[in-house]
Amino acid sequence: MEEKKKTNIILFSGDYDKAMAAFIIANGAAAYDHDVTIFATFWGLNAFRKEGGVHTDKGRMEKMFEKMMPRGAEKMGLSKMNYAGFGQKMIKNVMKKHQAMPLRDLIAMAQEQEINLVACTMTMDLLGLKEEELLDDIQLGGVAAYLAEAEDGQVNLFI
């Protein structure tokens, strides 16, 4: 029996458009029967945050990061032409017009397709993000977990 091909994406970026690209590739690869994993690290973790506020017990610095970082996928800005959120609104408008899925739905589709969503524990610590602030069914892992997948991967990307 042939082994499944593997796609492993490190999502470092906290930009809406880059995260869209990551999830479009990931969902495509899952449709082509790849084993797919998205490892979110640094600002990419914001895509995995719950949208509502979550009560947590944190230090001052961690509270600051919590407030300054976008709470969930739909709050993330664009990598280009963001213009204080105006560009992001424009993109969302054309997406609606073209019936393209918003990032929130691309993430839900990834979960339905059983794509592994892994949050990097080291950067969660740094940014003070707690597990209860993340969406359900997010796994936790480190660089070792990433490498174990990536060294057998056909498509490895850093986004």
Place this chain on the structure above:
Amino acid sequence: MEEKKKTNIILFSGDYDKAMAAFIIANGAAAYDHDVTIFATFWGLNAFRKEGGVHTDKGRMEKMFEKMMPRGAEKMGLSKMNYAGFGQKMIKNVMKKHQAMPLRDLIAMAQEQEINLVACTMTMDLLGLKEEELLDDIQLGGVAAYLAEAEDGQVNLFI
């Protein structure tokens, strides 16, 4: 007979310096006899735009994107130290001094070396870019076309 190695680059970025890196790697890989494909998506599509204005029939939102986005490779800015175009001028000056090829020539060389240049149809739709606004001999494709190449690729990069 041994199969050719494959290099597949997703060019997401609309930055002059990142696009330069993409085309230098691509041209190098073609010289080393790889089968090379560059998939431009999102802002990376600007590298494939014709330099002159092209008359097209578009909606209001698409017209706005058309005007706001750089028209062709040589209009793109730097990812760092752009300083409203000043940094880009500096880089172009030192490139001339060192006889390094400008991006426009790197793209022409890619076409001469028969590197596949593919524009992502989904993001063309989103940004309202029409086929007639792109350089000649650009292919159109989606995430399926990308994955078909990438799953057999030795060098897969997201730039």
Place this chain on the structure above:
Amino acid sequence: MEEKKKTNIILFSGDYDKAMAAFIIANGAAAYDHDVTIFATFWGLNAFRKEGGVHTDKGRMEKMFEKMMPRGAEKMGLSKMNYAGFGQKMIKNVMKKHQAMPLRDLIAMAQEQEINLVACTMTMDLLGLKEEELLDDIQLGGVAAYLAEAEDGQVNLFI
């Protein structure tokens, strides 16, 4: 005897957080017994610069780049929420609190683990960086050197 697996990272970015990610993955891969190479190009070269000033003989344009670019790893800013260096200070504070290694130490660890650190000669020329401005034991190479490694690599990333 089985050949060692290979991890090859192109470090294009001059951002502190992205360079951290690159060196954390690289150090992890070396610990997992991969042959690891980091090719620094464009702004990524700043991570390889010595911290002190180095007397060199340069043209006017090259002097400008020398002054404008960060001198060494610890001077690099964040890709997000840098706020003129304030975000970078915040990150360094939480890193200290969590006993995470600063970038300077991640680079030293990479050198101890015999990770190949290669500076791209073409972009050194463009930015006017001289070999004597770089840390000790940095190799020099071009796109050919990169491709020779990458075409046999398991994990190839562009950061």
